[in-house]
Amino acid sequence: MTQMDSRLHGNDRGIKYFSLPNLLYSSEYLIYLLIFMAIRRITAATWITISRFFLVPIFIYLFAIKHYQASIIVLITACLTDMLDGFVARKFNQRTRLGSMLDPLADKFLMLLSLLCLTYLGSIPQSFTWLVIGRDVGIVFGAGVLSVILKIRLYYKPTLLSKLATTSQIGVLIISFLEVMVSRGALSEMELNLGLIQNFQDDVLLIAASLTLITAMQYGYMGYKFLRFGERRK
Numbered sequence: 001m002t003q004m005d006s007r008l009h010g011n012d013r014g015i016k017y018f019s020l021p022n023l024l025y026s027s028e029y030l031i032y033l034l035i036f037m038a039i040r041r042i043t044a045a046t047w048i049t050i051s052r053f054f055l056v057p058i059f060i061y062l063f064a065i066k067h068y069q070a071s072i073i074v075l076i077t078a079c080l081t082d083m084l085d086g087f088v089a090r091k092f093n094q095r096t097r098l099g100s101m102l103d104p105l106a107d108k109f110l111m112l113l114s115l116l117c118l119t120y121l122g123s124i125p126q127s128f129t130w131l132v133i134g135r136d137v138g139i140v141f142g143a144g145v146l147s148v149i150l151k152i153r154l155y156y157k158p159t160l161l162s163k164l165a166t167t168s169q170i171g172v173l174i175i176s177f178l179e180v181m182v183s184r185g186a187l188s189e190m191e192l193n194l195g196l197i198q199n200f201q202d203d204v205l206l207i208a209a210s211l212t213l214i215t216a217m218q219y220g221y222m223g224y225k226f227l228r229f230g231e232r233r234k
Contacts (some may be wrong), residue, residue, distance in 0.1 A: 045089035046099040052081045052106040060117050068181050078110060108136060114173050123176040123201075128209055132169060135216040142223045152230040165215045168208035175201045 042050075055078040062071035085103060089095045115132060118124040146152045179201055182194050 043089070043094035043096055043099065044092070045085045045094040046096060046102060048081050048085040048088060049099055049102045049106055052078050052085075053109060055081070056106075056110045056113055060113050063177070063180075064117060064121075066184065082107065111169060111173070112136070114177075118173070118176045118180065121180055123180050124172065125205070128172070128205055131209060131212055131216075135212055135219075138216065139219050142219070146223060146226050146230070150227070151233040152226050153233060154226060154230070159215070159218065161211065161218060162215050165208070165211035168204065168211050171204045172201070172208045175204055 055074055059071050059074040059078060062068075062074060082103075085099070089099060112133060115124060115129045119126055119129045143154060143156075147154050175197065179194070179197050182197060
């Protein structure tokens with residue numbers, strides 16, 4: 001046995017030897033290479049958007065265990081990333097297809113987890129939460145059927161009503177988080193205004209529910225128009 005063979009086969013330290021061809025063609029190397037190439041293509045703006053997916057569960061956890069001040073700081077940070085990623089994308093010309101897809105998903109992720117958290121705590125009625133989730137699921141399902149199965153080109157631009165619906169839903173979240181904090185004594189100086197907050201919450205809930213239902217029908221009508229008159233891909 002040669003000296004090289006003894007190093008390869010008789011070494012008790014477990015030193016492994018890889019030839020360059022074996023390394024280049026190994027499946028693990030190719031996977032790592034693809035991941036590395038994909039990460040390098042992600043822009044700074046998109047990384048900021050991705051960070052929001054990690055901040056949202058942290059916010060929900062802190063709020064659920066009654067660390068309200070820390071949770072609000074995390075929530076504000078998440079909201080700032082929503083503004084910052086758009087600014088960076090425009091300022092440094094980093095608009096990408098991935099970023100445009102992830103940004104609304106991150107917003108929906110924040111919205112839906114917050115709704116579920118507040119529903120669990122009893123601050124938001126289950127009917128409202130299921131209305132919002134049902135509308136979003138219906139939109140995604142309908143768009144998937146039209147685009148993937150029927151191969152219809154979809155051209156989407158947010159409507160004024162949809163923007164108002166989103167704004168009202170955010171208003172529900174803000175006033176509901178405030179209601180939970182006041183009712184649990186986290187904002188003791190506002191305890192006397194708890195009834196006023198709850199009354200205002202009912203009004204905002206009614207407005208948000210109405211707009212959510214109206215936009216659900218609006219998107220349904222838009223889907224019908226795409227089905228009847230939309231351009232089909234070959």
